[in-house]
Amino acid sequence: MAQMNLLHAINNALVIAMTxxxxxxxxxxxxxxxxxxxxxxxxxxxxxxxxxxxxxxxVEQGVIGFANGLAAQGSVPIAEIQFADYIFPAxxxxxxxxxxxxxxxxxxxxxxxxxxxxxxxxxxAGGLYHSQSPEAYFAHTPGLKVxxxxxxxxxxxxxxASIRDxxxxxxxxxxxxxxxxxxEVPTEDYQxxxxxxxxxxxxxxxxxxxxxxQMEIIEKAAEMAATDGISCEIIDLRTILPxxxxxxxxxxxxxxxxxxxQEAPLTAGFASEIAATIQKExxxxxxxxxxxxxxxxxxxxxxxxxxxxxxxxxxxxxxKHSINY
Amino acid sequence: MNTDVYKESPVVHQPAFIDGHSVEIPxxxxxxxxxxxxxxxxLPVIDQESATKIYKTLAFHRALDERMVASQRQGRLxxxxxxxxxxxxxxxxxxxxxxxxxxxAQYREQGALMxxxxxxxxxxxxxxxxEKDLGKGRQMPIHYGSRELNYMTISSPLATQIPxxxxxxxxxxxxxxxxxxxxxxxxxxxxxxxxxxxLNMAAVHRAPVIFFCRNNGYAISTPADEQYAGNGIASxxxxxxxxxxxxxxxxxxxxxxxxQDARTYALAENKPVLIEAMSYRxxxxxxxxxxxxxxxxxxxAKWQAHDPILRMKNWMLANKWWDEEQETTLFDKLREExxxxxxxxxxxxxxxxxxxxxxxxDEPPTLLKAQLEELKLHIKKYPEAYPFTAGRIK
Numbered sequence: 001m002a003q004m005n006l007l008h009a010i011n012n013a014l015v016i017a018m019t020x021x022x023x024x025x026x027x028x029x030x031x032x033x034x035x036x037x038x039x040x041x042x043x044x045x046x047x048x049x050x051x052x053x054x055x056x057x058x059v060e061q062g063v064i065g066f067a068n069g070l071a072a073q074g075s076v077p078i079a080e081i082q083f084a085d086y087i088f089p090a091x092x093x094x095x096x097x098x099x100x101x102x103x104x105x106x107x108x109x110x111x112x113x114x115x116x117x118x119x120x121x122x123x124x125a126g127g128l129y130h131s132q133s134p135e136a137y138f139a140h141t142p143g144l145k146v147x148x149x150x151x152x153x154x155x156x157x158x159x160x161a162s163i164r165d166x167x168x169x170x171x172x173x174x175x176x177x178x179x180x181x182x183x184e185v186p187t188e189d190y191q192x193x194x195x196x197x198x199x200x201x202x203x204x205x206x207x208x209x210x211x212x213x214q215m216e217i218i219e220k221a222a223e224m225a226a227t228d229g230i231s232c233e234i235i236d237l238r239t240i241l242p243x244x245x246x247x248x249x250x251x252x253x254x255x256x257x258x259x260x261x262q263e264a265p266l267t268a269g270f271a272s273e274i275a276a277t278i279q280k281e282x283x284x285x286x287x288x289x290x291x292x293x294x295x296x297x298x299x300x301x302x303x304x305x306x307x308x309x310x311x312x313x314x315x316x317x318x319x320k321h322s323i324n325y
Numbered sequence: 326m327n328t329d330v331y332k333e334s335p336v337v338h339q340p341a342f343i344d345g346h347s348v349e350i351p352x353x354x355x356x357x358x359x360x361x362x363x364x365x366x367x368l369p370v371i372d373q374e375s376a377t378k379i380y381k382t383l384a385f386h387r388a389l390d391e392r393m394v395a396s397q398r399q400g401r402l403x404x405x406x407x408x409x410x411x412x413x414x415x416x417x418x419x420x421x422x423x424x425x426x427x428x429x430a431q432y433r434e435q436g437a438l439m440x441x442x443x444x445x446x447x448x449x450x451x452x453x454x455x456e457k458d459l460g461k462g463r464q465m466p467i468h469y470g471s472r473e474l475n476y477m478t479i480s481s482p483l484a485t486q487i488p489x490x491x492x493x494x495x496x497x498x499x500x501x502x503x504x505x506x507x508x509x510x511x512x513x514x515x516x517x518x519x520x521x522x523x524l525n526m527a528a529v530h531r532a533p534v535i536f537f538c539r540n541n542g543y544a545i546s547t548p549a550d551e552q553y554a555g556n557g558i559a560s561x562x563x564x565x566x567x568x569x570x571x572x573x574x575x576x577x578x579x580x581x582x583x584x585q586d587a588r589t590y591a592l593a594e595n596k597p598v599l600i601e602a603m604s605y606r607x608x609x610x611x612x613x614x615x616x617x618x619x620x621x622x623x624x625x626a627k628w629q630a631h632d633p634i635l636r637m638k639n640w641m642l643a644n645k646w647w648d649e650e651q652e653t654t655l656f657d658k659l660r661e662e663x664x665x666x667x668x669x670x671x672x673x674x675x676x677x678x679x680x681x682x683x684x685x686x687d688e689p690p691t692l693l694k695a696q697l698e699e700l701k702l703h704i705k706k707y708p709e710a711y712p713f714t715a716g717r718i719k
Contacts, residue, residue: 023496023499023500025499051499052499054530056526056529056530057522057525057526057529059518059521059522059525059526061488061518061519061522062488062491062519062521062522062523062525062526064488065485065487065488065489065491065492065519065522065523066488066489066491066492066495066522066523066526067492068485068488068489068492069429069488069489069490069491069492069493069494069495069496069506070492070493070495070496071492072477072489072492072493073427073492073493073496073497074496075495075496075499075500077492089518092482092485092519093485093488093519096480096482096485097480097482097485097489100480102684102685102686102687103463103684103685104460104463104464104468104478104480105459105460105470105478105684106458106459106460106461106463106470106478106684107461107683107684108459108460108470108471108472108478109470109472109477109478110687112687142685142693143685143686145686166687167686167687195690242686242690242691242692242693245691245692246691
């Protein structure tokens with residue numbers, strides 16, 4: 001065990017992955033000698049050489065196109081997109097290529113070795129182009145896996161699982177927590193399962209569901225609710241696609257109430273998908289409408305960030321409203 | 326850090342704009358239309374056996390294209406794309422490589438796959454999207470692919486294969502393989518961002534990839550002079566710092582020579598090469614297209630006189646490696662075999678309904694399995710509405 005922040009945990013996972021498999025390659029803008037703008041790939045070029053850890057030209061569609069080709073060839077590309085806000089030039093390569101490679105070829109070829117790492121999310125005064133949470137765009141694409149860790153321990157175990165998974169994975173890293181989230185992390189190799197949610201705190205009155213950095217928010221809201229005598233069951237979804245319906249259904253069947261919270265805007269966010277599925281599966285168990293506490297349907301603001309975000313107070317109000325419905 | 330390019334520039338004190346067309350790009354021609362080789366032309370490595378294989382592949386290509394367009398017109402096939410008039414680019418390119426080299430094509434390069442030995446049955450099964458199709462009946466006709474033959478499955482979105490080819494070749498280099506990647510695309514696709522991304526990254530990261538542009542004059546209806554204003558696609562290679570050559574794409578010997586040399590260079594230097602093959606799309610873009618809406622018969626006739634297959638035949642005849650009797654026998658046999666193969670493939674069953682959910686992931690997730698079960702129940706309820714699958718559901 002060692003104290004690590006989320007960046008250290010990711011760096012540690014990358015070192016393990018590149019050590020165990022000489023075909024693992026890390027690249028992206030500023031990823032080489034500099035170690036990435038957040039320093040997640042720090043020291044990798046020194047350790048593994050310039051052929052296996054390098055800067056790419058500034059072209060996201062090229063980074064992912066290159067990664068798709070490398071993965072199809074049998075290498076293990078771990079590509080970084082510097083900010084999730086800048087992933088859109090690569091949207092075609094991800095949605096039309098990575099996601100469909102195996103299916104369209106009848107399994108003659110696949111890019112299952114591909115992992116795309118990208119920092120996402122707000123709370124860093126990053127304004128509209130350094131704060132977005134675009135997971136729902138990718139969740140609408142069969143063939144991809146979408147993973148979001150909430151802390152250093154989760155980040156290392158889920159990233160190693162993502163790199164070794166035989167499907168293309170987009171790994172969204174909560175950049176607000178890169179240095180803010182610190183915890184005990186095993187120094188040895190371990191994996192956490194993809195496609196499995198985790199019940200972080202058991203409870204009986206209401207289910208709170210989130211992922212990534214939003215987990216802190218719902219945990220804080222649950223603490224407030226506890227002082228009112230409300231017992232919250234807290235679930236980290238961890239994998240957005242394919243998502244763990246069973247764990248959420250079991251919880252809501254028990255509690256009868258659900259609040260889903262996400263950083264991304266409300267309309268057509270992944271919380272909407274969860275709400276639709278849970279109302280179908282748990283219809284006769286529900287005591288109140290499922291609440292979605294999300295970002296507003298605007299671009300991510302700058303000076304009014306505090307007002308815009310789905311903070312713990314908005315989640316707390318939703319909990320009370322659900323209980324008193 | 327390399328900023329030497331500035332130090333090497335001659336310094337001037339009056340503005341010296343460089344003309345956008347100042348780079349002169351010669352065009353390699355080896356074989357004349359009458360079958361004679363140009364004086365002093367350097368020949369590729371070729372003998373009677375390899376020449377015959379190339380010529381038979383070209384003949385197969387022509388015969389298949391003719392038959393499949395006819396089948397589409399008869400309503401037996403949904404869609405087809407010929408490579409009429411530019412078959413030398415794909416067949417000659419594949420012939421200049423080794424079997425272990427990866428081919429990443431756009432969609433009009435079935436000739437390369439033919440050269441590699443993809444069977445007539447495999448072509449048919451793909452086009453009729455039946456249960457024997459390697460691609461499991463998931464893509465429109467002509468989207469072939471074969472791992473065994475190192476021919477990457479075709480993807481409809483244009484130019485996406487270009488940066489992928491760079492990555493693929495980079496992987497080959499990392500493994501130290503005796504293998505390169507060839508990447509085909511048209512002059513239209515070269516306007517896509519992926520073209521820039523792929524070429525630039527290949528040059529910067531030294532990937533052994535051969536970029537092969539078939540400049541056939543048209544992107545569906547858009548002529549090349551409405552596609553770009555520069556000196557073709559070749560001039561861009563120079564800008565990326567890539568070794569570049571322009572060739573007569575209807576000249577099989579020029580294609581073969583350029584590809585053979587490009588392979589040697591790419592492998593020895595770990596660097597990319599750009600080949601721009603000048604040709605003409607004699608056929609329609611696809612069976613859904615009608616070129617009479619955007620070009621003249623006169624223009625087409627002019628290019629019919631540059632037929633690459635006839636040119637090679639003339640050379641074969643001049644070498645006494647081929648004769649008219651062999652020609653007739655070959656084409657009669659091909660037409661017969663192809664027609665027979667159509668009749669077989671078109672009545673083979675569609676893929677089973679279970680194939681709807683396989684290969685989306687390595688293993689179908691729980692939700693997808695549930696969706697399939699739900700669908701099966703629905704099909705059983707209305708079997709007459711789903712005749713291909715209803716009778717086969719367990």
